[in-house]
Each structure stands twice: as structure tokens, then as C-alpha cells.
Amino acid sequence: MSETKGESFADRLPKHYVPADVEPRWLETWLASGSFRSAPDRAKKPYCIVIPPPNVTGILHMGHALNCTLQDILVRHARMRGYEALWMPGTDHAGIATQNVVERSLAEEGLHRDALGRDGFIDRVWGWRGKYGSAIVNQLKRLGCSCDWRRERFTMDDGLSRAVREVFVGLYKEGLVYRGRRLINWCVRCRTALSDDEIEHVEKQSRLWHIRYPLKDSRKSLTIATTRPETMLGDAAVAVHPDDERYREFVGATVVLPVMNREMPVIADAMVDPAFGSGVVKITPAHDPNDFEAGLRHDLEQITVIGPDGAMTGAAGKYAGLDRFRAREKLVEELEELGLLVKVEERRNSVGQCYRCDQIVEPFLSEQWFVSMRPLADKAIQASRDGKVSFVPARWERVYLSWLENVRDWCISRQIWWGHRIPVWHCGACGEMTVEVEAPAACSKCGSGRLAQDPDVLDTWFSSALWPFSTLGWPDETPELGYYYPTTVLVTARDIIYFWVARMVMMGLHFMKEVPFGEVYINGTILDENGARMSKSRENGIDPLVMIQGGRQRRFGKEFSYEGYGADAVRYTLCTLTTDGQDIKLAPTRFEMGRNFINKMWNASRFVLMRLAGVDQGTEPVAPEALDFSDRWILSRLARVAGDADRQIAGYRFHEYAKTLYEFAWGDFCDWYLELVKPRLSAGGNAAGAPARVLSWTLDNLLRLLHPVTPFFSEEVWSLLAEVAPARGLGVPEAAAPLLIRAAWPEPDESRIDARAEADMEQAMNVIRAVRNVRAKFNLPPKAPLAVTVSAADDAIRDALLPLADMVRAQAGAGSLDIGVGVRKPPQSAAEVMTGLQVYLPLAGLMNVEVERKRIGKELGKKRDALARLNEKLCNYEFTSKAPPEVVKREEDRKVELARQMGELEALRDSLAN
RNA sequence: GGGCGGUUAGCUCAGUUGGUUAGAGCACUUGCCUUACAAGCAAGGGGUGACUGGUUCGAGUCCAGUACCGCCCACCA
Numbered sequence: 003m004s005e006t007k008g009e010s011f012a013d014r015l016p017k018h019y020v021p022a023d024v025e026p027r028w029l030e031t032w033l034a035s036g037s038f039r040s041a042p043d044r045a046k047k048p049y050c051i052v053i054p055p056p057n058v059t060g061i062l063h064m065g066h067a068l069n070c071t072l073q074d075i076l077v078r079h080a081r082m083r084g085y086e087a088l089w090m091p092g093t094d095h096a097g098i099a100t101q102n103v104v105e106r107s108l109a110e111e112g113l114h115r116d117a118l119g120r121d122g123f124i125d126r127v128w129g130w131r132g133k134y135g136s137a138i139v140n141q142l143k144r145l146g147c148s149c150d151w152r153r154e155r156f157t158m159d160d161g162l163s164r165a166v167r168e169v170f171v172g173l174y175k176e177g178l179v180y181r182g183r184r185l186i187n188w189c190v191r192c193r194t195a196l197s198d199d200e201i202e203h204v205e206k207q208s209r210l211w212h213i214r215y216p217l218k219d220s221r222k223s224l225t226i227a228t229t230r231p232e233t234m235l236g237d238a239a240v241a242v243h244p245d246d247e248r249y250r251e252f253v254g255a256t257v258v259l260p261v262m263n264r265e266m267p268v269i270a271d272a273m274v275d276p277a278f279g280s281g282v283v284k285i286t287p288a289h290d291p292n293d294f295e296a297g298l299r300h301d302l303e304q305i306t307v308i309g310p311d312g313a314m315t316g317a318a319g320k321y322a323g324l325d326r327f328r329a330r331e332k333l334v335e336e337l338e339e340l341g342l343l344v345k346v347e348e349r350r351n352s353v354g355q356c357y358r359c360d361q362i363v364e365p366f367l368s369e370q371w372f373v374s375m376r377p378l379a380d381k382a383i384q385a386s387r388d389g390k391v392s393f394v395p396a397r398w399e400r401v402y403l404s405w406l407e408n409v410r411d412w413c414i415s416r417q418i419w420w421g422h423r424i425p426v427w428h429c430g431a432c433g434e435m436t437v438e439v440e441a442p443a444a445c446s447k448c449g450s451g452r453l454a455q456d457p458d459v460l461d462t463w464f465s466s467a468l469w470p471f472s473t474l475g476w477p478d479e480t481p482e483l484g485y486y487y488p489t490t491v492l493v494t495a496r497d498i499i500y501f502w503v504a505r506m507v508m509m510g511l512h513f514m515k516e517v518p519f520g521e522v523y524i525n526g527t528i529l530d531e532n533g534a535r536m537s538k539s540r541e542n543g544i545d546p547l548v549m550i551q552g553g554r555q556r557r558f559g560k561e562f563s564y565e566g567y568g569a570d571a572v573r574y575t576l577c578t579l580t581t582d583g584q585d586i587k588l589a590p591t592r593f594e595m596g597r598n599f600i601n602k603m604w605n606a607s608r609f610v611l612m613r614l615a616g617v618d619q620g621t622e623p624v625a626p627e628a629l630d631f632s633d634r635w636i637l638s639r640l641a642r643v644a645g646d647a648d649r650q651i652a653g654y655r656f657h658e659y660a661k662t663l664y665e666f667a668w669g670d671f672c673d674w675y676l677e678l679v680k681p682r683l684s685a686g687g688n689a690a691g692a693p694a695r696v697l698s699w700t701l702d703n704l705l706r707l708l709h710p711v712t713p714f715f716s717e718e719v720w721s722l723l724a725e726v727a728p729a730r731g732l733g734v735p736e737a738a739a740p741l742l743i744r745a746a747w748p749e750p751d752e753s754r755i756d757a758r759a760e761a762d763m764e765q766a767m768n769v770i771r772a773v774r775n776v777r778a779k780f781n782l783p784p785k786a787p788l789a790v791t792v793s794a795a796d797d798a799i800r801d802a803l804l805p806l807a808d809m810v811r812a813q814a815g816a817g818s819l820d821i822g823v824g825v826r827k828p829p830q831s832a833a834e835v836m837t838g839l840q841v842y843l844p845l846a847g848l849m850n851v852e853v854e855r856k857r858i859g860k861e862l863g864k865k866r867d868a869l870a871r872l873n874e875k876l877c878n879y880e881f882t883s884k885a886p887p888e889v890v891k892r893e894e895d896r897k898v899e900l901a902r903q904m905g906e907l908e909a910l911r912d913s914l915a916n
Numbered sequence: 917g918g919g920c921g922g923u924u925a926g927c928u929c930a931g932u933u934g935g936u937u938a939g940a941g942c943a944c945u946u947g948c949c950u951u952a953c954a955a956g957c958a959a960g961g962g963g964u965g966a967c968u969g970g971u972u973c974g975a976g977u978c979c980a981g982u983a984c985c986g987c988c989c990a991c992c993a
Contacts, residue, residue: 017953203990210993228993275993283993292991351992397920404919404989496988531928533986578941579929584921585986587928595941598955609952657930661940676952771959778947778959785950815950868937881973889935889974896936 011615011726012608019604021568022551025714029143032717037743038148040088042485049085050486051077052470053149054494054502055157057096058131059103062141063536064528064588065495067546071573071711072525072580072656073493074147078710079651080490081148082747088486090473091142091149093135095158097421097462098192098200098358104130104420120419127420131156141547146569146713148743155473157465158422165472166465167425167439169513174437178374179414181435185294186413188366189356190312190326194417195370197461198410199500201354201363208351212280212344213337215240218256218265224249225344227279229351230289231337232330235262235318236307238297239285244270246281260342261333262319269300288367308364326364371415371424371458378508379406385517391507394523394654395583398499405500414461421459428454467505470518492519495527496583523654524583531589546572549593564590570712571596577711578664580656599664600715603708606672607719610701613683614726619694623733628692631806632678635763636696637732638756639670640703645750647707660711667704674767675700681812695735698727702738703748717742765799765838766806772834772841773814780832780848787817791842793825795902799838827913835861835906837899851914858911865904872897 032038042048051073056066073089081087104127105115115123135156142149155162173179187196211231216223224240237259242249253270273296274283287297288304297304307318314321314329321329337343354363383406385391386399393399415424427436429445430452436442444451468476470492474483488510494503503522510518529535530542537543541558548555552566567575575596579586629637643666650659682693701723709716720742729735739745773790782788790811794800800823803810811819827833830846832854875881875893882890 015952018955019953226993230993273991273993278993286993290991290993292993295991349992352990401920401988408989527987529986535987581930584929589928591942592928594955598941601955602953605953605956607952612952655932658932661930664940672952673957774958775960781947783947864937872936875973878973884973885935892936 012612015608015611015722017605017608019568019601019715021570021600021714022566024718025144025146025550025569028714028717029146031741032148032743033143033151035741037741038089039150039152040086042481043086044485046084046086048486048490049077049080049087050090050489051088051491051493052090052473052489053092054492054498055092055094055155055466055469056138057099058093058134058138058156059096059099060134061137062546064544064546065536066141067145067572068528068576068580068586069493069495069525070142070145070147071576072523074145074573074713075577075651075656075659075710076491076493077148078713078743079648079747081743082706082709082745083648084746086485088153089147089149090153090155090486090489091139091147091151092155092157092469092473093131093138094466095131095156095421095462097416097459098194098196098418099462100127100130101418101420102192102358115419123419144547144550144569146573148713153473157462157469161475162465162468162472163422164439165468165476166422166460168477169468169509170425170460170464171437171439172513173373178377179371180374181369181371183367183369184372184413185288185291185365185367186370187354187363188310188368189359189361189363190310191359191361192356192418193310195366195368195413195415196356196363197413197463200357202357202360203352204355205350205352208349208353210279210347210349211334211337212346213260213284214342214344215257215260215284216342217252217268218258220255222252224252224257224268224282225280226282226284227347228284229349230330231333232314232321232326233286233289233307234259234284235314235321235329235333236286236288236305237262237264237266237284238287238302238305239266239269239300241269241271241274241283241285241296242281243274243276244272246274246276248276248281260340261336267300269296271296271299289365291365294365294367304367306367308366310366310368312364370413371460373412373414375409375411375508378512379409379504381511382406382504382507385507385511390517391519392521394521398496398522398524398583401496402499402504406504409504412461414464415456415458416461417458419459421462422465424456424458424460426456428456430454463501463505466502467509468513470506470510471514476513487514487518488516489519491521491523493523493525496524497527499524525580526583526585529585529587531587533587544588544590549590562590567593567597568600568714570600570715573713574599574660574711577656578660599668600712602668602672603704603712603715604719606667606676607701607722609676610697611719611722611726614694614698614723616726617694619698619727619735620691621729621735624692624695629696630682630692631759631762632675632809633692633696634754634756635759636670636675636700637751637754638759639666640700640748641751641754644703644707644748648747648750651710663704663707663711667708671700671704674763677813678809695730695732698723698730699732702727702730705742706745706748709742709745713743720745762802762806765803766810768836769803769810769839769841770813772836773816773843776832776834776841776843776845777815780845782845782848785815787815788843789818789828790814790816790820791825791828791831792819792821793827793840793842794821794823795838797823799823803839827910829913833906833910835903835910837903840906855911855914858907858914862904862907862911865900865907869897869900869904872900 056062077087077089118126170179187201189196208229210227210229212225212227214223214225226240240257252268255268256265257268259266273292285293285296285302287293287302288306305317307315308326309315312326314324316322356363383403386403425438427442429448429450431450432445432448434445434447436446445453470489471483471487474480474487476483506518534540534542541556545555548564549567549572550569552564554561554563571593575593643662646662647659650662679693679697705716705720724738729737769792800821803821807819807821827842828844831842831844832849834841872893876897
């Protein structure tokens with residue numbers, strides 16, 4: 003397996019990382035090795051996330067990519083931490099939404115669902131579901147999602163459908179599901195009832211028509227105001243406030259409904275706001291929720307004048323058959339002709355639209371099934387108050403609570419075909435309803451076999467609400483249910499806190515007696531580069547699959563071609579953009595950041611792999627004295643970073659996790675440690691032993707830390723590293739895990755933390771930067787060997803720097819380096835004054851003395867100002883007496899150092915004057 | 917009508933319990949194809965922290981108010 007060492011090994015490592023050559027291969031390996039699988043294991047602690055099941059309406063968008071990346075980071079991290087981690091995958095049948103997209107695709111063929119019939123249409127939808135369900139799964143896999151795919155569920159699977167029926171029947175028997183004739187929201191295009199949450203309120207320019215209703219047997223009249231004149235055809239009364247003096251005399255009188263010439267009473271009801279309009283309202287019980295309630299109070303007739311298709315009914319007299327909006331126009335014309343239209347006001351008001359097709363919904367009187375929410379919601383409120391469910395960021399708890407506190411009964415029946423049939427059978431003989439989990443053979447009351455199942459299906463969110471336990475096997479008491487429930491965390495988007503999160507908590511508490519998850523992480527919303535929500539109509543979406551593997555995409559009316567950044571780059575970029583659930587403005591070019599980072603890591607890995615190839619790294623523990631200063635430094639940094647990264651993932655601080663690794667990997671490891679290790683490796687022999695081991699160990703750990711966010715890349719390098727360093731570790735080398743995905747998360751080794759090494763390194767870096775700075779400033783050739791002199795402020799600083807002299811000299815490209823305390827500035831040299839020391843570089847003839855003098859003068863000025871501010875602060879008794887002593891001490895130290903630097907600068911300036 | 921989020925460098929955004937000179941990526945300037953990497957290296961420029969006031973020895977950070985942008989909720993006949 004490893005005859006590929008040496009030069010041929012390097013040939014296998016392209017200079018640019020090519021994700022397309024790497025990612026599909028590892029996906030196959032992970033799947034074949036069962037690395038994503040999880041099963042109850044009492045020896046381990048469970049960790050479980052259920053995926054928010056994507057709708058099978060179409061392919062995934064960038065919001066899914068973000069949501070799933072975050073879940074995968076959590077699951078991979080938990081798995082490496084030794085948890086028995088399950089990520090439960092699946093998809094949602096998405097009732098109305100899917101029925102709509104299939105209807106649209108039928109329409110393109112000139113077909114209507116009625117032509118296919120119910121069974122034919124449902125077959126067609128299953129076909130659609132098969133196609134998009136598998137496309138979604140493939141997209142998730144391509145993104146690297148480590149779900150246990152054996153367990154994939156669909157909300158209309160047999161098992162989940164049984165769970166739905168069990169819940170319906172259970173709630174029915176408890177009296178929490180009931181049937182009633184009520185005013186519900188009706189979509190005239192979808193031809194179905196909708197719940198309150200499925201209505202989107204959109205503010206629109208509208209009008210307020212003032213219409214005069216003549217009183218019977220009188221010349222007087224009452225004027226009402228309405229935004230919906232067409233509904234007046236269904237009026238049953240007019241109402242005034244009982245305390246309204248203006249209209250007291252009319253209460254009990256009769257008005258004649260114009261056009262219909264129907265006599266109706268004038269009633270008094272406290273719902274009327276005397277201050278609004280004329281203080282008189284029309285009451286239309288069948289077309290307005292308030293009026294419906296008023297109608298019940300006053301026993302008024304419910305006259306339906308707008309039918310389920312949005313056309314006026316036979317009860318609308320001569321307007322029967324007209325579309326509701328056409329009827330409005332005609333009716334207003336007629337009222338005007340009759341002289342009953344008093345005035346028309348322009349007005350903004352919000353109208354309810356169907357969240358799936360944007361049609362304006364109608365309040366519609368019909369027989370529907372409802373869930374009684376109050377008892378269920380109260381438990382969900384209590385769970386949150388008791389801290390059994392908490393939100394991250396915490397502010398979403400209030401949103402969740404306010405919905406639960408104000409929730410009304412939930413209309414769950416839908417007059418569509420795609421979904422779970424309501425488990426109710428109507429008897430053709432006696433009319434009895436039989437409510438059972440399995441289809442009954444005979445009527446529960448009269449025993450007749452003439453049974454017909456209720457034609458309606460359930461709201462899609464009814465089944466989604468059961469997802470955390472239905473996917474684990476409920477109602478059966480499976481080992482999975484006992485082991486993984488309650489799940490650990492739910493990661494989702496804020497727009498389904500009501501639809502889904504709250505309902506899962508309610509159903510979980512009711513049927514499992516426990517919350518479905520302890521924490522809810524609400525991720526931000528992905529917006530386009532202009533801050534607009536991504537949508538098909540705006541043509542501003544970014545297809546995650548195109549970003550991953552390249553391809554063409556139409557945006558803003560233009561066709562773009564993308565080369566593909568790879569799944570890791572997409573994941574890493576999304577991770578860096580995830581701060582505290584903030585929304586994310588995304589442009590395709592943002593993924594360059596992730597791609598560049600991974601390419602950088604690839605090249606750092608290439609370097610390590612090529613240097614380690616063919617080198618005997620030894621089998622003995624690395625003796626502490628064999629560790630160079632730079633080794634101690636990088637190991638110290640690694641120990642810190644391992645702890646930080648762990649806490650950051652556990653605390654859902656995804657951006658910080660990505661940033662911590664970025665700074666360590668690119669900054670510390672690549673920019674510094676790799677450069678420091680080069681000469682030591684080149685020296686060969688014993689000198690190369692320790693650095694080789696530190697190198698493989700550090701890269702090993704870095705790959706582990708990166709794995710949750712960049713799984714493909716890290717797994718690839720892990721396997722290559724295994725070829726050149728099959729056994730790793732600073733103690734007795736141990737065989738590395740065969741696959742990184744199942745390797746252990748690094749235990750932060752506190753004993754490696756070396757504050758002294760970190761501080762000294764910082765000092766050395768500053769000296770090196772100072773030399774480079776001077777070089778750049780005076781445009782010196784990078785290779786010109788300079789005689790660098792460092793003048794330390796005291797012995798301690800000199801002694802710290804002295805052992806690092808070789809390193810500093812090499813990195814600064816200096817020919818020689820002298821370090822001493824209080825060394826005088828060599829003549830004709832440039833200087834950098836910094837904390838604790840000065841750096842001098844001889845620049846005879848290369849330096850413009852006048853320019854340098856000016857620069858020093860400017861710097862001196864800045865320091866003088868800073869010193870003045872410091873002095874003022876330190877002379878302020880309020881400060882010195884009230885600020886913590888350590889803060890005062892720090893400021894005093896600063897002052898001393900600042901004064902020292904100013905002294906040096908002044909001396910410098912004076913020397914240049916000569 | 918109620919609530920929430922945002923306003924920091926040219927752009928997109930970070931900033932942990934208030935405490936040195938407010939950071940990053942991109943863009944920009946200068947010099948480099950230095951045998952891991954030009955998707956890179958080195959150095960550098962760039963900020964009245966939306967505005968007003970308050971608390972404090974000290975405010976980007978805490979409080980109050982204002983403005984603008986975005987989102988959510990609401991039985992506004």
C-alpha cells in the first residue's frame with residue numbers, strides 16, 4: 003500500500019485541491035463502512051437530531067444547506083466525542099404544497115386532477131415524491147450529511163401514517179379532536195380549508211365604501227362602512243354599540259337590505275366600536291369571523307353568498323354565478339345608481355392570502371375537524387417556563403410563547419387529496435361516525451357495512467408534529483424510542499416555530515409525556531446579496547448543488563457559470579457566516595473564502611505529507627527536551643484551540659468555531675510553524691525527528707478539529723497522512739483510526755499550555771515583523787543579508803530572546819543578529835521601537851534621513867498624545883481609587899514603557915540630525 | 917396597533933462579564949512566480965462606532981429617546 007512514498011507520492015498531490023476528485027469517493031466509503039449508522043448502545047450516551055424534513059415539492063435551497071451543515075457539524079462532533087449519535091433523516095409529504103406543484107405540472111400537459119380521479123392523481127403525486135424525494139436525499143449526501151440513511155422516513159410511510167391515526171383517534175377519544183360547523187379560512191384556488199397559521203396577511207391599498215341602509219317604515223337610514231361590499235348580500239343584521247346615544251332609538255328597528263330587499267333587525271352589541279366610521283356595522287355571519295360570533299349571540303341567519311369556488315351563490319340573488327370581485331364592482335355600481343353609496347374612502351388594510359398559492363382567502367362556513375388547543379398549549383408553555391425546552395438565541399422563546407398563549411383551535415381537515423385520510427368512517431345507514439385506527443368492517447352503532455371513509459385529509463403539520471417520536475417507531479415501544487427520545491437539539495428556521503416547533507412540543511408532551519428536544523437552535527435566514535429573501539419569482543436563489551459541483555445558474559435574468567467550490571468550501575463558508583442566528587446576505591463569491599481556506603489547508607498538508615514521506619519517525623516517546631521552542635509553542639496553541647473549538651460547537655457558536663480554526667491553521671500553523679520547521683527538517687538526522695513527530699501530531703489534531711465542518715477534505719488528508727505516518731502521537735506512537743469520521747475528538751491537553759512560550763513567540767514575531775517592515779519600507783531586496791541589532795530594555799527580555807536568535811535571524815532573513823541590553827544604535831541605521839526593545843538595521847546610503855526623521859517625529863507625536871492621556875488618567879484620583887488595582891497597574895506599566903519608547907525615539911531622531 | 921432584529925473600514929460582517937492602540941474576509945496600495953500554496957507570501961493605507969442624552973474613574977459594549985432599514989404578530993367593519 004505504501005510503495006507510493008517519495009517522489010511518486012508527491013505526484014499524487016495536485017497543487018490545487020480538487021474537491022470533485024475527493025468528495026464523492028469519501029461519501030461512498032462512509033456509506034459502505036456504515037459510518038453514519040447509529041443504534042441504541044447502553045454503554046454510550048445518546049445524541050440525536052431529527053432533521054427538519056424537507057418538503058418533497060422540489061429540490062433543496064441554500065437555507066437547507068445552512069440548516070443541514072449546522073446539524074452535521076453537531077452530529078459529527080458528538081460522534082467524535084464518543085456519543086452514540088443519530089441524525090434521523092427524512093422528508094415531508096407537504097400536503098397542499100405538493101398537491102399544488104403536481105397540479106401545475108399536470109396543467110402543463112393540459113390535464114386537471116379531476117381527469118385522473120383521486121387514485122390516479124395520488125399515484126401521480128407518489129411518482130413526483132419518488133423523484134424529488136431521492137433528489138433531496140442525493141443532495142444531502144452530496145453536502146456530506148451524515149444521516150443514518152437506513153432509517154430514512156417519509157411522513158406518509160406506513161408506520162408514520164399509523165402514528166397519525168393513533169394520535170387522531172387518541173385525541174378524539176379524549177375530546178381534544180372534534181368536528182364542528184364553523185367559519186374557517188378557505189382558499190378558493192386550493193379548494194380547501196386552511197388553519198389560521200397558513201394565512202399570510204398582506205397590506206394592500208383598498209377602499210372603504212359607505213353604504214346607506216334605509217329603515218323600514220321611515221325616511222331615515224343608517225350608514226354602514228365596509229371594505230367588502232359584496233358580502234352585504236349575506237347580511238343578517240346591522241349593529242350599533244348599546245351605549246351609543248346616537249342610535250339608541252333605532253335598536254330593535256328594522257332595516258331593508260338594499261338590492262336584496264331583505265328585512266333585518268338593528269341590534270345592539272358591544273363588539274361595535276362607536277368611534278369607527280359611522281358607528282354602525284353590517285353583520286354578515288357567514289363571511290366574517292366577528293360577525294359569525296355576533297350571529298351566534300343574536301341567533302342570526304348564516305347566509306353564504308360566496309361559494310367554495312369564489313363565485314357568488316344562489317343566495318346572492320341576481321349576482322349568483324359572478325366571481326366575488328366582479329360582483330363587488332357590479333354591486334357598487336348598482337348602489338351608486340340607487341343613490342345609496344354615500345362615499346368611498348381610500349384606505350390601506352391587510353388581506354389574508356393562502357401561504358401556498360397567494361390567493362385571497364375567504365372566511366367560509368363549513369363542517370371541519372379541529373384540535374382543541376388550550377390544554378395542549380398550556381403544557382407546552384409550562385415546559386418552556388420550566389426550562390425543559392430552551393431556545394438559542396433565547397429571544398425566540400417569547401415568539402414561541404406568544405403564539406401558544408394566543409392560539410385558537412386548530413382546523414386540521416383539508417379538502418385535498420394528497421395526505422393522510424382522516425380515520426373516520428361515515429355510516430350510510432345510520433349516519434354514525436366510526437373513528438378507528440384501522441378501517442372498521444362495520445358501523446360501530448348499527449353494524450351496517452355501508453361505510454365510507456371521510457374524504458378529507460389532515461393538515462400536513464399534523465403529521466410533522468409527531469416527527470420526533472413517529473420516526474423512532476411510536477406507537478410501538480421500540481428500542482430506538484426508549485434510547486434516543488427525547489432528542490438532543492432541534493435545528494430549524496424561525497418561520498416554522500409555530501407551524502412545527504410548538505406543535506411538536508405539544509404532541510411530544512401529550513403522547514410521550516416528555517419534551518421532544520431540550521434545545522432549539524434557530525438558524526438565520528439566507529438572503530441574496532441585496533438583502534432580499536430568495537425566491538423563484540425574484541430569480542435570486544443560489545443553488546447549493548451548483549455551488550458545490552459547479553454548473554450553470556440563472557440569476558437576475560442572466561445565465562452564470564460556476565466552477566464549483568466543493569461541499570467543504572460551501573459548508574465552511576456557511577459556518578463562518580453563522581453568528582447568533584443573524585440573517586445572512588449571500589453572494590456566490592462568498593464561497594471563495596471557504597475554497598481558499600481549504601486550498602490553503604491542502605497545501606499545508608501537502609507540505610507535511612511530502613516532508614514526512616520516507617522519513618523514519620521513530621517509535622519512542624518524544625523526550626520533552628527534544629522539543630524545540632517552536633514545538634512547545636505550537637503544541638500550546640493546539641491545546642488551547644482544541645478546548646476552544648469544543649466549547650464553541652457545544653455552545654452553537656459556529657462562527658467562532660470556524661474562526662478559531664482559521665486563525666490557528668492559517669496563522670499559527672502555516673504562517674509560522676511550517677516556516678520554523680523547514681530548516682529543522684532540512685537539517686535531517688536527529689534534528690528532524692522531533693519536528694516530524696510534532697508535525698504529524700499537530701496536523702492529525704487539526705484534521706480532527708476541522709472534520710465536523712470540512713469532513714471530506716479532512717478525511718482525505720487523514721488517509722494520506724496514514725500512509726506516511728501510520729502511527730502517530732508524542733508518546734509511544736499509536737495506530738491512527740482507520741477513518742477520521744470515527745476518530746476521537748482531541749482531548750485538550752492542559753499540560754501542554756505554555757504561556758511563556760506563547761509570550762516569547764509573540765516577542766520574536768514582533769522582531770521579525772519589524773525587520774520585514776523596514777525592508778518593505780526602504781524597498782530592500784528580500785534576500786539582502788542585513789546585520790540586525792536588537793537592543794533589549796532589560797535582561798529578562800534579552801534572555802527570553804537569546805535562545806530564539808537563530809529562528810529570528812532565519813525568519814527575518816538577517817545575515818547576523820546581535821542581541822544585547824541597551825545596545826547603542828549603529829550609525830546610519832533605521833530603527834523600530836517597540837514594546838521592550840528596539841530593532842536596528844544598518845542602511846548606509848539606502849535611507850532618506852529627512853524622510854526617516856519626519857516619520858520618527860510623527861510617531862513621537864502620537865506617543866506624546868497617548869502619554870498625555872495616560873498621565874491625565876493616572877493623576878485622576880477617581881480613576882486610581884475606583885478602578886480595579888490590576889487595571890491601574892497595567893496603565894502604570896504602560897506609562898513606563900511609553901516613556902521608555904519615547905526616550906529611544908528622541909535619541910533616534912537626535913542621532914539622525916548628525 | 918404590538919413585538920423583534922439591525923445601523924462598526926469602500927463592501928459583507930465579528931467583537932465574550934464595560935478596561936491597553938476597535939478586528940476579519942473581500943476590495944485597495946507596494947514589493948515578491950522565496951522548492952506547500954499567486955485560490956499564495958511579505959508589508960501597508962483605511963473607521964466622528966446611525967444620532968441625542970444619561971449612568972460610570974472609564975461606553976462600540978449598560979440605560980432612555982430619535983431616525984432609517986428589515987422581519988414577525990394583530991378579528992384596522
